[in-house]
Structure formats: structure tokens, C-alpha cells
Amino acid sequence: MSLLSERQKDELHKSILEYLHNNNFPDAYNxxxxxxxxxxxxxxxGKYAGLLEKKWxxxxxxxKKIMDLENRNSALQEEISxxxxxxxxxxxxxxxxxxxxxxxxxxxxxxxxxxFHPTYSLLASASEDATVKxxxxxxxxxxxxxxxxxxxxxxxxxxxKGNLLVTCSSDLFIKIWDTQNExxxxxTFPGHEHSVSAVRFMPGDQLIVSASRDRTIRLFDxxxxxxxxxxxxxxxxxxxxxxxxxxxxxxxxxxxxxxRIWDPLTGECKMxxxxxxxxxxxxxxxxxxxxxxxxxxxxxxxxxxxxxxxAFVATGSRxxxxxxxxxxxxxxxxxxxxxxxxxxxxxxxxxxxFLLSASDDKTIRVWELSxxxxxxxxxxxxxxxxxxxxxxxxxxxxxxxxxxxxxxxxGDPEKLMNVVATGSVDQTVKIWMP
Numbered sequence: 001m002s003l004l005s006e007r008q009k010d011e012l013h014k015s016i017l018e019y020l021h022n023n024n025f026p027d028a029y030n031x032x033x034x035x036x037x038x039x040x041x042x043x044x045x046g047k048y049a050g051l052l053e054k055k056w057x058x059x060x061x062x063x064k065k066i067m068d069l070e071n072r073n074s075a076l077q078e079e080i081s082x083x084x085x086x087x088x089x090x091x092x093x094x095x096x097x098x099x100x101x102x103x104x105x106x107x108x109x110x111x112x113x114x115x116f117h118p119t120y121s122l123l124a125s126a127s128e129d130a131t132v133k134x135x136x137x138x139x140x141x142x143x144x145x146x147x148x149x150x151x152x153x154x155x156x157x158x159x160x161k162g163n164l165l166v167t168c169s170s171d172l173f174i175k176i177w178d179t180q181n182e183x184x185x186x187x188t189f190p191g192h193e194h195s196v197s198a199v200r201f202m203p204g205d206q207l208i209v210s211a212s213r214d215r216t217i218r219l220f221d222x223x224x225x226x227x228x229x230x231x232x233x234x235x236x237x238x239x240x241x242x243x244x245x246x247x248x249x250x251x252x253x254x255x256x257x258x259x260r261i262w263d264p265l266t267g268e269c270k271m272x273x274x275x276x277x278x279x280x281x282x283x284x285x286x287x288x289x290x291x292x293x294x295x296x297x298x299x300x301x302x303x304x305x306x307x308x309x310x311a312f313v314a315t316g317s318r319x320x321x322x323x324x325x326x327x328x329x330x331x332x333x334x335x336x337x338x339x340x341x342x343x344x345x346x347x348x349x350x351x352x353x354f355l356l357s358a359s360d361d362k363t364i365r366v367w368e369l370s371x372x373x374x375x376x377x378x379x380x381x382x383x384x385x386x387x388x389x390x391x392x393x394x395x396x397x398x399x400x401x402x403x404x405x406x407x408x409x410x411g412d413p414e415k416l417m418n419v420v421a422t423g424s425v426d427q428t429v430k431i432w433m434p
Contacts, residue, residue, distance in 0.1 A: 018048040096432035102140030104429040111423025116391030128152035148185040159205040168196035203247035211238035231267040244310030253280035278318035286312040289352030293369035298333035316343035345388035358385035381424035
């Protein structure tokens, strides 16, 4: 008994006849036409032109989608069958895996930065389209658009309570948005003389620190918007800046191919990190949770139990490498090579066991810190991956938690799940969840 109806059979025969005619198989064409007693005449603009090829390629795509869903289903079944203790351990060590849980679309230009709200399941994304968009990352729903900058927004950051959002732009301005008051733009900070490439709240949320193409790092008072300090030293565009968890150090990276460690109180350069041979796009301090793995990787004495924030930093460069440094001595501890293009973003895993990196090679890579081995590659986007952020989700109540001050997950680990966000030149934000 045939699986096809008479109409479906007729369409299949005509599609095959069109295919045979177009590909110059006259004998097969005439034989099939005779066998099926078809009155069909080839028509390059007709319904059946190219239909067989379209059906064939769509079947292949669907087969791939089915395989992806089967793999995801298998992984979920395995997770369900785990004991509660094993499930917690699995979630604790979770790293992103395809496919993404949500693909957020709406920006009209490349995405430059993403940041998780520290309390609620909200994500802010910045774009070269001069807007910030707010999303519910748990559902993938769009919430609102923030407009106020006139040129590309380069970076953004929430304060530690999530009451304020700070943004910086190529329009030379830094702006603060009040999340408690309809996300209104309540403060604007002038002061930089060129595109502002990075901005962060300092611990305590009373100051913000920014980096700019004008080669300076600047500290501003949030309440008064006054410029507190200008830090000079880099000889080219300062690409990124970040404070240590205790606020006693700043780390910056620059187009001058150096990263530097600063004393924010005095503006003194404490250390200059040289070793990359191209622009350093990003620098981050390692959380205290990562210290044991970094010491193991570098062969440093295991007797050292120091938990002083800011002891180690990681840098990512256009030379396609990630480097780990001792920020006090300036010693290069390890070089992580594997990406095929510029490295744009790096974040430490909350457990301190892994380092995640995003690159113009369109991937996220997961590095095992204790060995320096690239243990996973995720094909993340269809274009350059420009930004990467880590958040925490509370399974009870749907609230997000960022890492604790020591880099460890906040809250009860049994009630926490992980979430990662990436942004790309392909104009999408992707949410990665277990």
C-alpha cells in the first residue's frame, strides 16, 4: 500500500520529470513519462521547477535538527536520571553547550556588550545601533529599549544592587539609567575627548571607572558626576578597564599591546604586562576561586594560600592568544592558544575551574585552568562573537545571581543553575542555559 495520496504521487512524478529534463537525462525522462502516462511539459518558471532539490535540502536540514533535538533530549534524560547530588555537581560544573536556549533579535547593528541584572532575570544588551535593549533572559522576551546615546554604545554595567545601569558610547558620554524609575536616564558624564570604550562600577557603587580612545582612564563620582581622577600611561586607545573585587586595583588593556595594573587612589601604574604582539581587547581579574587551578597550571607553590583579590589576571588579544599573568610580579604564567581569530571577551567560570573565551572565529571556547587544555568548542554565532557574560539563575523564584566577591556562586548551590549570554556582529544575543 502506497504512503502517498494520488495527488502527492502526481506531484512527485512531475518534480522528478522536471529534474530529469533540467539535468539532461532524456532517456530516463521519456521512460518515466511513458510509464506514468503523464501529460506534463517542463516549465522553468512553473511550480515544479527546482522543487525536488528544495525538498531534498530541507529534509537534510530537518534531519540535522532532529539529531540536535535527540542529543539534547538524551542529555536531559541523563540529567533527570541522576541522583540529586550528581545533578548538583553537574550543574556546578556546567559550561555552555549548543543549541542556545534563546536567540534574542531586535538590534539593528552589531552587539557590543551584555550584562546580567544581579537580582532579576533581566539582561541588558548594548549595540552599535546606539540603543540598549532589556530582555527577560529566562523567557527570551523583549522588555524595552533605552534611547539617549547618539552613537554606538560600547559597554554597560549594573551596580551591585541592580538599581542603576551605566553605559558608555562613541558619542563621548557616559550615562546612568535608573532601573527603579522606568529606566530613565538620570545622569550624563562628559569628560572624555574620544570614544568611551569601557565602563564599570567600582565596588561600593559610589564611583565609576571608564576607559577611552583618548588614552585615559577616568574615575567619576556617581552622585555629583564630577571627574575625580584622570589616569595617564597608555600610549594608545584604552580598550578595557576593570576593578579588582576589593576595588584596590584596576586592570586595563590597550591598543599599545600592554595591559597595566593601577592604584586607583593615586593613579600610579603598579605593573606593566608585556607579551602580546597585537591589540589587547580585554583584561579580567581572576576570582579567588580560580587561584588553586592557576597555581597548579603555573607550577606555583601549593603552600601559597593567599586570597588577596587581584593576584592574577587574564588578557585576550588580537594575536589570537589568551595569557595568564601574576599581576604583582608581572610574570607571564601561561599562554592559551587555539582560537583562529581575535579574542574579544573572557570570563572565569564561577567554580574557578574553567575560563571561557569568545572570538571573531565565531566560537566560545572552554579552557580547563589546571591544565590549560581547551576542553570544549561551541559554534556560537554566524559572525564574530564580541561579548560574553556569566550570570546565575535561582531555580526557586527565577532570580539571577551574579558571582560572589570571591568568584564563587552566590546563594544555595542546590537551588542554582547557570546562564551565559553572548552577543555578536550577527546582531543577535544568545542565552545559553542547562
